[in-house]
Amino acid sequence: GHELLAAERATSNIPVEKLSELLYTKEVLKRKQCILDVLKSEKVFDKSQNYFGGRIDRFETALARAKKLRNLRLKHRWNLDEYRTALEMISEPGPYGLHESMFLITLREQGTPEQHELFLKKAENYEYIGCYAQTELGHGSNVRGLETTATWNSQDKTFTIHSPHLTASKWWIGSLGRTANWAVVMAQLIIDGTSYGPHPFVVQIRDMKTHEPLENIHVGDIGPKFGYNTMDNGFLLFNHVKVPHIAMLARFSRVEPDTCKYVRRGSPSLVYGTLTWVRSTIVMQAGSVLARGVAIATRYCAIRRQFQDRDASEWEKGENSVLNYTMVQIRLLPLLAATFALHFTGKAMMNLYSENQKKMNASSGNADASKRGAGPEETRSGSDILADLHATSCGLKSLSSTIAAEGLEVCRRACGGHGYSSFSGIGPWYSDYLPTTTWEGDNFMLTQQVARYLLKSARSVASGKAPMNDTTRILSQYISRADIGCAFDILSRDSDIVDAFAWRTAFLTFEALKHRDEHKKPWNDLLVDFYRLSKAHSQYLVVKNFYETLQSPATVSQVDSETLGLLRKLFRLYALHTLEQEASEFYGSGAITIKQISLTRTSAVMKLLKEIRPHAVRLVDAWAFDDWVLDSSLGRFDGKVYEDMFYRASELNPLNKITVDPFPASEVLFKRDERAKSKL
Amino acid sequence: GHELLAAERATSNIPVEKLSELLYTKEVLKRKQCILDVLKSEKVFDKSQNYFGGRIDRFETALARAKKLRNLRLKHRWNLDEYRTALEMISEPGPYGLHESMFLITLREQGTPEQHELFLKKAENYEYIGCYAQTELGHGSNVRGLETTATWNSQDKTFTIHSPHLTASKWWIGSLGRTANWAVVMAQLIIDGTSYGPHPFVVQIRDMKTHEPLENIHVGDIGPKFGYNTMDNGFLLFNHVKVPHIAMLARFSRVEPDTCKYVRRGSPSLVYGTLTWVRSTIVMQAGSVLARGVAIATRYCAIRRQFQDRDASEWEKGENSVLNYTMVQIRLLPLLAATFALHFTGKAMMNLYSENQKKMNASSGNADASKRGAGPEETRSGSDILADLHATSCGLKSLSSTIAAEGLEVCRRACGGHGYSSFSGIGPWYSDYLPTTTWEGDNFMLTQQVARYLLKSARSVASGKAPMNDTTRILSQYISRADIGCAFDILSRDSDIVDAFAWRTAFLTFEALKHRDEHKKPWNDLLVDFYRLSKAHSQYLVVKNFYETLQSPATVSQVDSETLGLLRKLFRLYALHTLEQEASEFYGSGAITIKQISLTRTSAVMKLLKEIRPHAVRLVDAWAFDDWVLDSSLGRFDGKVYEDMFYRASELNPLNKITVDPFPASEVLFKRDERAKSKL
Ligand SMILES: Cc1cc2nc3c(=O)[nH]c(=O)nc-3n(C[C@H](O)[C@H](O)[C@H](O)COP(=O)(O)OP(=O)(O)OC[C@H]3O[C@@H](n4cnc5c(N)ncnc54)[C@H](O)[C@@H]3O)c2cc1C
Ligand SMILES: Cc1cc2nc3c(=O)[nH]c(=O)nc-3n(C[C@H](O)[C@H](O)[C@H](O)COP(=O)(O)OP(=O)(O)OC[C@H]3O[C@@H](n4cnc5c(N)ncnc54)[C@H](O)[C@@H]3O)c2cc1C
Structure with missing residues (x-):
């Protein structure tokens, strides 16, 4: 495994560190390293028994860890960010979790x-x-x-x-x-x-x-x-x-x-601010949550060899890295692209949130705030940044946590049989992440909030009000072209991809408006349409944020042009793959032609896979997960997958301390149990 | 919960028992009951601690159960089917599993x-x-x-x-x-x-x-x-x-x-027969595997109340059953339809398999068999039932286990927060089922076998050979209409739905053939297309088998016309929902128009949901899972969901025997541990 990963890294010259800095900043990377060193040096954080313990053992350890971490925080005077970094690296929910957050x-x-x-x-x-x-x-x-x-x-x-x-x-x-x-x-x-x-x-x-x-x-x-x-x-x-x-x-x-x-x-709008903040952090984290799975699966699939290529002529050539199979690529590489898309979107959300907080603080004491009613529903769409932020955070929380959760399972399955072992590190991580799709607003129900906001915005635009934000802007643009239609050159101009996503959102919004306001359909009959609408809008936001991040001078100045070019390919892969998955909506809205869909599917996406493939390992390296953090045999940086699997199974696994009596005629189950002994 | 489920059952008069008999036969139902009684009376099969134990405890219990079951088999002289029924009801893999099967x-x-x-x-x-x-x-x-x-x-x-x-x-x-x-x-x-x-x-x-x-x-x-x-x-x-x-x-x-x-x-074709048999049983089981999750989620969502309908006028009306929300229906009811679709398809597969075994036995000793090479690849497509059976079993194994596994997670999530509790019974069942998507042929890789078979069949048809089986028949029909095109009245004629699925398969087959044979594309570049092709073909098979089962005199004679009508609605829901999900392929193949897709989506499917909704609980009752088998708080037949959740948490949960010291300043973790005591 070792040489194979080294060879993978040699096929690309993407500057991994620079890319890491773009994702995290230099300071954060340094901070992470310091904290990691502290954690690794404390025995209680040793992860080697994590996958073996039963519920009560694991809870006991988690309590010990929670206490130790609190004491370390005092000792090292960690601020909240540093403390959160430590929690993230320990990577398990602990008994102080809700005390330290919601309480x-x-x-x-x-x-x-x-x-x-x-x-x-x-x-x-x-x-x-x-x-x-x-x-x-x-x-x-x-x-x-x-x-x-x-x-x-x-x-x-x-x-x-x-x-x-x-x-x-x-x-x-x-x-x-x-x-x-x-x-x-x-x-x-x-x-x-x-x-x-x-x-x-x-x-x-x-x-x-x-x-x-x-x-x-x-x-x-x-x-x-x-x-x-x-x-x-x-x-x-x-x-x-x-x-x-x-x-x-x-x-x-x-x-x-x-x-x-x-x-x-006073007005509890600050409380709604908190809800929005919590959702924004979920969006922000979704990228790196998913990136763990993608890093593990990509490294493993790069070193995993299985079968010779069918069209290869001599058996001598040896077996193929399974990451070379397009059927593996189509599962992993769009997710790799999604990790960047979500991360940049999360950053943009957080910026929007801080901007709003500043504005709210500036106008606090201001009579306007207290005139607003209790809930976000009472805010005025189109003119009110809080309403926009609220809807955006609902839609993106729903989309991003769904992508991350489902993507992790795709990564796990891409690893074949070994993905099913706890040592893969994906399964346990996935299981702990999964409730994110249900809490802080169930992902299906949140979409109703987004639809409600879009309907209000559409009514405002339809009544002739001038657009005040991006949402109303794309809706007005759509209206202004009602008699002209559109033409998006998605396969040659990146900005056209973004516009095509905007067009589809606008189309679906006015369709929904027609159903609700003209046809007077019951709210309940429209929930499925609303879900689709919210998803479409949120996909637009992700695509737009990814695009804009790559256009921004800050990004351009931070990485060399080759890396930027690769990131743009990731953008195209994410956007075009999503478009292809939702093809019938794009087609139905008139945004693209059947020919474009077919070219996207059979040519553009496949070409991007091929181009990104050589850089896959370096790209996941850029996420800079320490092996200690991943705790995965399959995702090891050095590629020593099999050695690690074997070591854990054969040396750490407590079940092997037990010798059974296998015969049905005997009532004895365990002939010998050496667990107690070895615990001392 | 109790009255709510009773009320649900009162809104439909589907004869549950008759439907159960259609699914299982009277004899099997009786056999199940006998075996269940035996198992329930043995303490070792008591499930109440299943969700609490750690790995080693659970393995120990599983070994005890395996031994007991073997002894019960001897005692009661159970045949293999009866023994398997018992295993199915115990519902956990056990240490004799591979001894009793593959060994x-x-x-x-x-x-x-x-x-x-x-x-x-x-x-x-x-x-x-x-x-x-x-x-x-x-x-x-x-x-x-x-x-x-x-x-x-x-x-x-x-x-x-x-x-x-x-x-x-x-x-x-x-x-x-x-x-x-x-x-x-x-x-x-x-x-x-x-x-x-x-x-x-x-x-x-x-x-x-x-x-x-x-x-x-x-x-x-x-x-x-x-x-x-x-x-x-x-x-x-x-x-x-x-x-x-x-x-x-x-x-x-x-x-x-x-x-x-x-x-x-001799020829090991019998061995390939075994592989085919194993895959056929996977298809067969997928329906009932999924049905467990659907039964649990449907019952729970029927009694779960949350929010008032937005369009309801008075608060007095009380909260709405979440199964009334269309966004819950669209997740659960197509899966309910899928349980029947897969079950009937599995039965058809099994019949095909037995037919073939008979033929093979009849011609054994026959020189023809031994002339065939070792693998299924060597069989002659179009004329050879083994080749057809092999491809069918590969494609359907892949499709059906994917539907079942992913469907179970949809069911779990539909239950909101409580779905995440082990007591829901869905999570543990899902986790145990999941490797089925990877073993006996990884679900992604199997699709290459299907594509290979379809390509061969297409070559045979293109070369003018007369069709010998259903696959070559649909391919020839497609060819014969090359200059005429097609028109399928999917929203008014059920047989046209089946034909539209066949058309799409044929279209994709000839597209793939063009890429491979004319454009000489490398095999690896086509894997994604092959995956799509195999999925399309397998969906066609499921839709066709479901349709034919409902047409067959055997079915018609077994249930009353109202029930048959409802089953036909389930057929339409399954087929149209699938078609809608894959809309762009259907559209791209020319099988249907954009207008039809839009009508399917916004009207036909939504109407079917409404019509099936009142019968949902009775339909899942027809799967006849005993509470003991489901071991689920949420899926209880009597609807006493909350009582059961509370009982398990408060009375059975061993973690509650422990009192912690919560303060970080103290190194004590457990102040008191009453587990040992209570074990006696
Ligand atoms: C719970 C469990 C129980 C098992 N029990 C047994 C047992 O009792 N006896 C036994 O012998 N085995 C057993 N197995 C092993 C099982 O049969 C294998 O794990 C399975 O066949 C998958 O093989 P793999 O792990 O080598 O996957 P790999 O082939 O390594 O697959 C890895 C990835 O590469 C992809 N891939 C590989 N080759 C290609 C290709 N040519 N084209 C496109 N994509 C490709 C796959 O789709 C997958 O995503 C068990 C496995 C599990 C999980
Ligand atoms: C691991 C975990 C930790 C948690 N921690 C905490 C905690 O610390 N503190 C706390 O207070 N809570 C906590 N929760 C609870 C969590 O917030 C709720 O479970 C969550 O809000 C979902 O609510 P519910 O379970 O009532 O789902 P339900 O509302 O019952 O949803 C059931 C189903 O109905 C659907 N549905 C419901 N209403 C509608 C509607 N109007 N329209 C359409 N569909 C609808 C949903 O989509 C879902 O499919 C936790 C939950 C979990 C799983």
């Missing part, structure tokens, strides 16, 4: 200064370990349907938290199962028999000394999952538990203790 | 009577526990590339089995890791320095008493996998191990001990 964020953003003093400080100090308890057994996506109640008691100025039914049990709550002693609990606020919708309450759930559940609280771990088993997702039931007035996080609304009136204050 | 089959089919006496008898008695050791660390698909050698020693008339490199290590071998004491080993036969290709040898690998590996044999389990962890897939290295002359399975070829000559005898 702290919610306290910070929704608490008053008094509540910060009381809760947030202790939480930041890990005196309180918390979680974010929103989802229930019966309700996830529909937050308004939550059943847990928080009833205001005017006599003693407390709230009673209660779970009226089994389905009101909190469920799926990360860090709650075994670890947390406090929780932010979303509950229906009830004052005097009237419900005011779900609100956040800070509730102690376990004893600070014994760590046993407090009275009238039933809490525990919800059991094994498809992945994520190092995390203790939990359940939580309340039997009339009283909490003080201060428990309700009161930055945006509160109950006046004296008048018992419900009072709103 | 016995290979001994039986490739052994001489003398070898039967010596090996097979003992194997059938479980005195020898065996496995089938073909794949190596370095070679899987390319069997000719195997590196293990079996060198003939003329002096003492033995073979020396040897693994010359690390990559020659046998790998992935089911039942080998811990259980087997014998193995059929595929090794390159070398006589006098000349290699005769891979041949099967029967080799003892572990001591019959101590079960320790014999001298110069290094054997063990290959470690944890994405699924299949109750099976001990193993590795095996030989260091010059001598075996006697009788070790080489000699039905089809042998080394003459005196002359040291290699002698072939």
